[in-house]
């Protein structure tokens with residue numbers, strides 16, 4: 001089974017948890033307030049920033065946290081405990097970050113239907129993705145498909161992805177923001 005299929009299958013449950021814990025249902029039912037929206041952004045900022053910092057010890061990654069930072073009215077930063085142990089765990093974390101853009105493109109479509117969010121300036125994170133943003137997922141998939149991995153490396157990749165989903169879930173459920 002190829003690495004992308006394994007990643008998808010073995011993180012499926014955690015993805016469902018992230019969806020359920022993210023607070024995003026109020027975007028889909030259009031009832032969200034600006035304060036609730038800012039809290040979602042702040043949680044996302046903390047999780048992306050922490051993950052991207054850990055990945056960047058191994059290789060560069062184009063930051064999504066900086067887009068979220070632009071959308072925050074009063075950004076705060078928090079130091080979260082998170083460690084990736086090797087390059088392959090970092091690849092697993094990258095899978096989560098790149099894949100998350102598929103979900104955020106889908107969420108972005110609903111923002112304009114949320115009446116309480118009508119007065120927001122143009123958003124950088126939940127926004128209609130441009131070509132460069134759309135291409136990130138196919139570029140990442142190709143990069144993974146073009147490599148072969150040993151059993152140990154595969155285990156590390158999947159562990160890195162699961163750790164990252166756990167981080168997002170912890171941030172979303174502990175409400176790191178006030």
Ligand code: HEM
Nearest residue numbers: 007008018019022024095096099100102103104106165168
């Ligand atoms: C909170 C609401 C979210 C919703 C509604 C959502 C929804 C989705 C949807 C519909 C897809 C599939 C898109 C496609 O195949 O074209 C997807 C893929 C993905 N999402 Fe989410 N997502 C959410 C949050 C997240 C978050 C916060 C993360 C990361 C922590 C994440 C990680 C991923 C990954 C890794 C994939 C790729 C799965 C694969 O094909 O291997 N998602 N998401």
